[in-house]
Amino acid sequence: MHEPASFRILITGANGQLGREFRELQGGFPAFRFTFTGREVLDVTQEKAIREYFAANKFDYCINCAAYTAVDKAESEPEAARLGNVDAPRWLAGACARQGIPLVHYSTDYVYHNQQNTPFKEEDTTTPQSVYARTKLAGEEAARSANPQTVILRTSWVYSSFGHNFVRTMLRLGRERDSLNVVFDQVGTPTYARGLAHATLEMIRKVEEGEVPRDKLQGIYHYSDEGVCSWYDFALAIFELAGIDCKVAPIETKDFPTAAARPPYSVLNKGKIKEVFGLEIRHWREALRGMIA
Numbered sequence: 529m530h531e532p533a534s535f536r537i538l539i540t541g542a543n544g545q546l547g548r549e550f551r552e553l554q555g556g557f558p559a560f561r562f563t564f565t566g567r568e569v570l571d572v573t574q575e576k577a578i579r580e581y582f583a584a585n586k587f588d589y590c591i592n593c594a595a596y597t598a599v600d601k602a603e604s605e606p607e608a609a610r611l612g613n614v615d616a617p618r619w620l621a622g623a624c625a626r627q628g629i630p631l632v633h634y635s636t637d638y639v640y641h642n643q644q645n646t647p648f649k650e651e652d653t654t655t656p657q658s659v660y661a662r663t664k665l666a667g668e669e670a671a672r673s674a675n676p677q678t679v680i681l682r683t684s685w686v687y688s689s690f691g692h693n694f695v696r697t698m699l700r701l702g703r704e705r706d707s708l709n710v711v712f713d714q715v716g717t718p719t720y721a722r723g724l725a726h727a728t729l730e731m732i733r734k735v736e737e738g739e740v741p742r743d744k745l746q747g748i749y750h751y752s753d754e755g756v757c758s759w760y761d762f763a764l765a766i767f768e769l770a771g772i773d774c775k776v777a778p779i780e781t782k783d784f785p786t787a788a789a790r791p792p793y794s795v796l797n798k799g800k801i802k803e804v805f806g807l808e809i810r811h812w813r814e815a816l817r818g819m820i821a
């Protein structure tokens with residue numbers, strides 16, 4: 529009998545919210561053979577460990593879900609942020625280049641932080657204004673120069689039923705309190721991590737099945753859910769869809785100071801990824817409804 533082709537995919541940082549969504553999707557991609565590694569198996573801040581792991585194991589793709597994601601803490605830990613967000617992707621990309629395989633790596637809408645208020649395109653000027661955003665941008669460049677077969681997915685406001693994120697925090701606080709203050713002057717687009725993981729696997733599947741040329745799996749793409757909202761609107765929708773009776777008051781960013789500055793507007797234009805890979809993307813409210821259900 530003819531065996532179906534199978535592709536070996538390494539997922540690093542596999543215990544984070546995005547990494548865990550890949551585990552959930554395994555069954556829908558029978559042609560892919562997944563290896564999931566958390567920090568305890570492959571610490572991506574150890575260059576030697578990466579070299580040894582890649583010498584002992586062969587893959588067709590590496591999807592890096594590991595990152596230093598503590599946005600505020602990064603302001604006081606720039607070295608740790610740099611190690612996780614710049615050195616680690618550089619070393620992973622180098623290991624992938626030696627195997628001749630593509631690296632998929634994730635970056636952030638926070639690389640855009642200026643006065644623009646129309647959706648950002650991939651070629652727009654980047655103006656990161658926090659340690660986290662600067663290290664994420666430097667990590668994109670480091671990975672791309674270590675391996676030309678690197679695809680960067682810049683995404684925004686990621687949540688999932690796993691890990692730490694705004695939706696889970698709101699669901700907890702909304703059940704504990706009668707009212708909450710949430711900023712309404714930061715505008716962007718939520719992204720359900722399951723949709724992001726699914727889109728990533730679809731991109732690889734389409735390349736493997738010859739629907740999309742292999743050389744499209746490199747460079748920078750934007751991916752978030754569709755639509756636009758403020759964190760205040762997002763919180764209202766979470767409570768409405770979850771049936772939680774908690775009042776939400778809109779407040780200004782200046783009344784909710786954080787160590788790291790966030791962009792006032794960071795909506796991503798997804799025209800490129802939709803056109804090249806033929807992806808259909810759900811409105812953020814529909815994706816949220818799916819997660820809460």
Ligand SMILES: NC(=O)c1ccc[n+]([C@@H]2O[C@H](COP(=O)([O-])OP(=O)(O)OC[C@H]3O[C@@H](n4cnc5c(N)ncnc54)[C@H](OP(=O)(O)O)[C@@H]3O)[C@@H](O)[C@H]2O)c1
Nearest residue numbers: 541543544545546567571572573594595597634683685686
């Ligand atoms: N969350 C968002 O809103 C958002 C927005 C835009 C872009 N992104 C990007 O999306 C990607 C996925 O983020 P996420 O939301 O899934 O983050 P997450 O839930 O914080 O997951 C990150 C994972 O990386 C792991 N990790 C950290 N350092 C590691 C190391 N040295 N070796 C191996 N694993 C390590 C963490 O493990 P430990 O728990 O052990 O530290 C954690 O499991 C990241 O590149 C992030 O920058 C996220």
